[in-house]
Amino acid sequence: MMASRKAPHPEEAAKRPPRRAIATGWDLGGAHLKVAQIDGAGRLRTAVQLPCTLWRGLDHLTEALAAARRQLLPSVRHGVTMTGELTDLFVDRADGVRQLAEAMVAEFAAAELTFYAGPAGFVPAATAIARPREVASANWHASVRFAASRVPCGLFLDIGSTTTDIVPFRDRAVEATGYSDDERMVAGELVYTGVTRTPVMALADRVPFAGEIQPLMAEYFATSADLHRLTGALPDDADQLPSADGRGKTLEESARRLARMLGRDYESAPLSAWQGLARHLAERQLRLVHDAADRILSLGQLPADAPLLGAGIGRFLVRDLAARLGRRYVDFASLVTGEAALCEWAARCAPAASIAALMAKTP
Numbered sequence: 001m002m003a004s005r006k007a008p009h010p011e012e013a014a015k016r017p018p019r020r021a022i023a024t025g026w027d028l029g030g031a032h033l034k035v036a037q038i039d040g041a042g043r044l045r046t047a048v049q050l051p052c053t054l055w056r057g058l059d060h061l062t063e064a065l066a067a068a069r070r071q072l073l074p075s076v077r078h079g080v081t082m083t084g085e086l087t088d089l090f091v092d093r094a095d096g097v098r099q100l101a102e103a104m105v106a107e108f109a110a111a112e113l114t115f116y117a118g119p120a121g122f123v124p125a126a127t128a129i130a131r132p133r134e135v136a137s138a139n140w141h142a143s144v145r146f147a148a149s150r151v152p153c154g155l156f157l158d159i160g161s162t163t164t165d166i167v168p169f170r171d172r173a174v175e176a177t178g179y180s181d182d183e184r185m186v187a188g189e190l191v192y193t194g195v196t197r198t199p200v201m202a203l204a205d206r207v208p209f210a211g212e213i214q215p216l217m218a219e220y221f222a223t224s225a226d227l228h229r230l231t232g233a234l235p236d237d238a239d240q241l242p243s244a245d246g247r248g249k250t251l252e253e254s255a256r257r258l259a260r261m262l263g264r265d266y267e268s269a270p271l272s273a274w275q276g277l278a279r280h281l282a283e284r285q286l287r288l289v290h291d292a293a294d295r296i297l298s299l300g301q302l303p304a305d306a307p308l309l310g311a312g313i314g315r316f317l318v319r320d321l322a323a324r325l326g327r328r329y330v331d332f333a334s335l336v337t338g339e340a341a342l343c344e345w346a347a348r349c350a351p352a353a354s355i356a357a358l359m360a361k362t363p
Helices: 010-014 058-069 093-107 125-130 139-150 181-187 224-231 251-261 271-297 315-325 340-348 350-360
Strands: 023-028 032-038 044-051 077-082 112-116 154-159 164-170 206-209 212-215 308-311 329-331
Touching (some): 023 093, 032 340, 032 350, 044 340, 044 350, 077 093, 077 350, 112 125, 112 139, 112 350, 139 308, 139 350, 154 271, 164 271, 206 271, 251 271, 271 315, 308 315, 308 340, 315 329, 340 350
Parallel strands (some): 023 077, 077 112, 154 308, 308 329
Antiparallel strands (some): 023 032, 032 044, 154 164, 206 212
């Protein structure tokens, strides 16, 4: 599944903004490729997410880039951020940054191509390769930096397929404690849990079921996508990668995978029982995020009325958390201007949309 634009009517095509006026933002992830475009008036024109199993080879990125480019407006200004350098395709992060930068240079040889380096802003490919620590996994910083330009203060949470970013901002500035992945994990600003790709075995080792405390198998039998599908919270088009067993994504098929985690068969209990178990495990996952958010809020950096700002495909959890904390919820989609469907995809692809927005403000 992906976001797409309708083919423009000839008269509409004649009104397209100049290529220089379109800023294109890319987020090169380990599992997805995301891209967004914003015009000179600050209006969102494109937002696309494609599955991209980068750990299987750079050819998967090349194929995803080709598919994405077919949906883009003509543009010469491209900004890139990434997390894909973390995948085990690469020897280390420096190797990943280098190979991804070189791949983008090869793909956009004639473009004005820059890479996001956090507080240093946008830098050319050669600088990105020479300073990999600033470029590696800096996509969260772009999102918070953009959010801070639109909202005076708040706690930014981007819950994606694999990870959750939790970052405070105030006075229109990023107030993160950590920067690299390890620093952010220690600070509680990066929680390795997401709403589609997280293995269920990472959420609990024992669960209540059928009147017992049932151990879970330490096997990749089911994922968080199965849980949130069974609770009814996961949008139908949010899970773009194959399921753990390669089978379908109906409620029954999700429940069968979850049952296997208990060493049971689906038929051993009604669907309602598996949905109840999914709710329990979804609560365990939200608790991980809640605890990390509590820790950051306890620092006292933010006023009591600071909102929670939600991004990512799992921002339905941010809404729930805001209600629990008694704080106002702000959706990332409200920070961008454009068609409603595109704004929804921009919220799911927040780093790419933020890169485009930050570039659009630069002459």
